Amino acid sequence: MTPDTPVRVRFAPSPTGYWHPGNARTALFTWLFARHTGGTFVLRIEDTDQARNTPEAIENLLESMRWLGMDWDEGPEVGGDYGPYFQSERLDIYRQAMDQLLAEGKAYYCFATPEELEQMREEQRSRGISAPKYDGRYRDYPIEEARKRIEAGERHVVRFRTELDQDVVVDDIVRGEVSFKSKDLDDFVIVKGDGFPVYNFACVIDDTAMAMTHVIRAEEHLSNTPRQILLYRAMGYELPRFCHVPVVLNTQRKKLSKRDPGVQSILSYRGEGILPEAVMNYLALLGWSPGSEQEFFTRSQLIEAFTLERVSPSPSVFDVRKLESVGSEHLKVTDTDSLIELALPFFVELELCADPPTGEELAAIKAAVDLLKTRAWNLRNLAESAIYLLRGEYPMDPKGVNKRLLKHDETPAALEAIADALAQVEDWGLEPIEEAFRTASESGGFHTGNAIHATRMAVTGSPKGPGLFECLEAVGRDRVVERMRKVAGQVRTGELAGD
RNA sequence: GCCCCCGUCGUCUAGUGGUCAGGACAGCAGGUUUUCAUCCUGCAGACAGGGGUUCAAUUCCCCUCGGGGGUACCA
Numbered sequence: 001m002t003p004d005t006p007v008r009v010r011f012a013p014s015p016t017g018y019w020h021p022g023n024a025r026t027a028l029f030t031w032l033f034a035r036h037t038g039g040t041f042v043l044r045i046e047d048t049d050q051a052r053n054t055p056e057a058i059e060n061l062l063e064s065m066r067w068l069g070m071d072w073d074e075g076p077e078v079g080g081d082y083g084p085y086f087q088s089e090r091l092d093i094y095r096q097a098m099d100q101l102l103a104e105g106k107a108y109y110c111f112a113t114p115e116e117l118e119q120m121r122e123e124q125r126s127r128g129i130s131a132p133k134y135d136g137r138y139r140d141y142p143i144e145e146a147r148k149r150i151e152a153g154e155r156h157v158v159r160f161r162t163e164l165d166q167d168v169v170v171d172d173i174v175r176g177e178v179s180f181k182s183k184d185l186d187d188f189v190i191v192k193g194d195g196f197p198v199y200n201f202a203c204v205i206d207d208t209a210m211a212m213t214h215v216i217r218a219e220e221h222l223s224n225t226p227r228q229i230l231l232y233r234a235m236g237y238e239l240p241r242f243c244h245v246p247v248v249l250n251t252q253r254k255k256l257s258k259r260d261p262g263v264q265s266i267l268s269y270r271g272e273g274i275l276p277e278a279v280m281n282y283l284a285l286l287g288w289s290p291g292s293e294q295e296f297f298t299r300s301q302l303i304e305a306f307t308l309e310r311v312s313p314s315p316s317v318f319d320v321r322k323l324e325s326v327g328s329e330h331l332k333v334t335d336t337d338s339l340i341e342l343a344l345p346f347f348v349e350l351e352l353c354a355d356p357p358t359g360e361e362l363a364a365i366k367a368a369v370d371l372l373k374t375r376a377w378n379l380r381n382l383a384e385s386a387i388y389l390l391r392g393e394y395p396m397d398p399k400g401v402n403k404r405l406l407k408h409d410e411t412p413a414a415l416e417a418i419a420d421a422l423a424q425v426e427d428w429g430l431e432p433i434e435e436a437f438r439t440a441s442e443s444g445g446f447h448t449g450n451a452i453h454a455t456r457m458a459v460t461g462s463p464k465g466p467g468l469f470e471c472l473e474a475v476g477r478d479r480v481v482e483r484m485r486k487v488a489g490q491v492r493t494g495e496l497a498g499d
Numbered sequence: 500g501c502c503c504c505c506g507u508c509g510u511c512u513a514g515u516g517g518u519c520a521g522g523a524c525a526g527c528a529g530g531u532u533u534u535c536a537u538c539c540u541g542c543a544g545a546c547a548g549g550g551g552u553u554c555a556a557u558u559c560c561c562c563u564c565g566g567g568g569g570u571a572c573c574a
Contacts, residue, residue, distance in 0.1 A: 014574045049573055114572065131501040131570070157572055175504070184502050184570080192572040199574045223503055223569035246505075246567090253566060282511095285523090289512055293522050312505095312512080315567065319510050322524045328536085375536040385536085404534085452533045464535045 007039025009214045011072075012203070014046040015057035018265040019064040021318055022218075022248040022256040025283045029245050030216045031070040032284065032306035042210060043075030045086045046203070048196045064266040068276050069299055074210075082210040087202050094197040097205045097235060098158055098190065106234045107190060109146040110138040110159045133186035134159070158191040160201075160231065168226035173214075173243040174311045180226040188227055200224055204231040207240060216243040216308070219315070243308050246287050246315040256318055273346050273379025274323070278330035282323045286316045296329055328377035336369050339382075343369065346383035352390040364390055371466050371474050388460045389474055396496070400463030404453040405491055411454045412488040414446040418455065419484035428477045434469045458487035 011027040013019075034041035043065070047053045062076060074080025084090055101107035112120070112134075121132035138146075139161065150156060166182040190201035197205070207215055222244045232239050248256045269279055281297045289312070290297075290305045297305065331339070340362070347353050353361040368386035376382035388394035405411055421440030425432050437455075441448045452468050459480055460471055472480050490496040 012574090016574075046574065052573070110572095117572085125500090129500090133570085155572095170503095178503070180503070186570090189572050194572080196572090198572070203574090218568095219504065220568050221574085224574090226503095244504085249567080251510085255567075285511060287511090291513075293513075295511090295523055314505050316512085317510060319524070322511065325524055332537095372536095374538085377536085381536085400534095449533055456534065462534095466535090466537075468533065 005213055007034060007037040007213050008042065008211050009034050009039060009216055010042035010044050010207070010210065010212055012044040012046050012206075012217070013061055014049060014052070015054060015061055016049065016052040017057055018267070019057075019061050020256060020265055021279075021283060021286075024064065024068065024266050024279075025248055025286055026216070026218050026245055027065065027070060028068075028280060028283050029288065029306075029308070029311060032302055033214070033216060033308055034073075035303040036306045039213070040073045041071070042080065042082070042212075043072035043085065044206060044210070045076060046199065047086055047088045048199065048202055050194060050196065060265070060267065067270050068266065068280055087197070087206065090202070090206065091195065091197075093209060094191070094202055094205055097201075098197075101160070101190070101234060102158065104234075105161065107158050107160050108139060108141065109143075109150065109156050110187075110189075111141075111146075111149060111154060111156050112137060113155075131184070134188075136187055139187065155193045157189045157193050159187040160190050160227075160234070162187050162230060166230075168229050170222065170225045170229065170242055172222070173241060173308050174246075174313050175222070175244060178222065180223075182226070182230065185227055185230070190231070200227045201231060204228050204235070204237070208232070208235070208237045212240050214241045214243060214308075216245065219244045219247050243311075245311055246313060248286055249315050249317045251317060251319075253315075253317065271380075273343065273382070274327045274377065275330045275334065275342070275379075278327040279323070281330065282326040285322075285326075286318065287312050287314075296326075296333075324377040328375070331376055331378070331382070332374055334373075336366060336373065339369055339373060339379075340365055343379040343382055346379050347386070347390070350383050350387065352383060352386065361390075367474055371470060375466070385462075385465070388462070392479075394461040396457070396461045397463055400457050400461075401496055404450075404457040404463055405487065405496065408447070408450055408454075410446055411450065412491045414441065414444060414451045415454055415458060415484045415488040415491075417441075417444040417446070418451060419481045419488070422472070422477060422484075423481045425477060428473065430469050430473055433472050437469070437472075455484060459483045 009030050011030045013023060013027070031041050033039070045058060047058075058076070065072070072078065074082060075085045079085075098107065102109075117134070120135060120137075124132040124135075138159070146156070162182055162185050164183045167179055168182055169177050169179045171177055188200065189198050191197050225242060225244075229239065231237075250256050266279070270276070277299050280299060280302065284297060284302050284306070285295065288306065288310055291310055294305075334342075344353075344357070344365075347357070347365060348355040353365060357365065365386070368389045369382065371389075372382060372385045376385060418437055418440045421436045422433065425436045437451075438448060441451045453463070456465065456468050456471065457463060459475055465471055475483075487496065
């Protein structure tokens, strides 16, 4: 590997649960690095934990990555020259490596049961040993004896023979040189009793077999890296460059958990209708900065700007509010036609149009999206905010009813008088509407500000939204007049309840 | 316990041996003779603490504290 060797990197998740923003951020950095350098991005599934892997988790992962737009050049579904890409299908490769280490005396069989080991650790602790370690009880067990027991079907593991008194230095792109002493490591297991390799072992074999130039992964693996380096040396492999990126924390500064507010699976963000490019933009800013004050990035701008050298070593906290803000920025710059296409499923779900929509409905949706897209942060709330424009029935905000409709005695009279005036407007446009509205309000002696608020509540059901006259224009004269009269009546009879 | 990593406004971050320590989100206050979930303006808000090194430390070193990770037949 020379500095100009083409980059090959991988994302290597273990499919044990749904994919959340922390996982996605690590994948993103790896993917961006590959795309920035024109390298190859490989997806490898580390499914060696038979107890925890699930097929659903794999599907969830692939779908999440597809949605975010992180495409992989080699891996599940696309194949590649370095496959298979599921570790569970590479068992013979690990076995070969294991045989090599065994033959060279760099690894050995161990027949200690988990219970026996626990007892051993317990005993060490009771003697005041602070860091209980495997005591090497099978280190020098005769190989012939071991073979006999294995042939008799006895369950066993394979351990690496760790040489003591070695300094192991990890040269890390974001952290610099980190050094460890091999005496703090013990004779760790490389192949489990079920014949599956342990992470540290499989990872080294695969990263080498797949010709990885860089190993980019979450910081929690930093402490494992010296063990892996020992394996690289024992196998006679060349080291890749290491890069440990910081983890993502929740607002309690703990590692991100599924139960944290606002923290969800990546696919649930799709369900809410936040744009994938916005999620990517937000995630990229977690632990990386371009060195300029730019914060808005399209996918291709990120690829252009991203470097590992500008990844911060310190962990960062996931902040939903910033995600929302980035989400709305991306919504704003998306042209209305594309937005409609993306948002259509949400309009359909809210029964705001047929599936597919009629031409008439499409025109109404276009007008609605134009009016509302600057104040939404995802496609769902964009669609929700359009209900009063697209449906006869729309929910009334109870707080708004109290504040804007029930507070002043003159409100029903004002609504009726203004409705009468609006009914006369021939040319239903912004200026004629405003003029008729203000004239009617003033000549009736009403408080125009209050009338505006009351009208907004009556016509849209919400105390907030775009400028009132724009709303009225979009809703249309007849519906505006009808709604104002109806609500005025409801206020008079007291059938409209606040909270 | 032991090993390792990390520590700039509430949050994401920029930054340098000499800066008014900059920006963004959130917050607050105004403005847009009409709401704000839009837009504009302004305000507030940080170098974890203690020792060094230095003419000078947020920046370099050490300690403490705090957070995180590893210490598995999880990854």
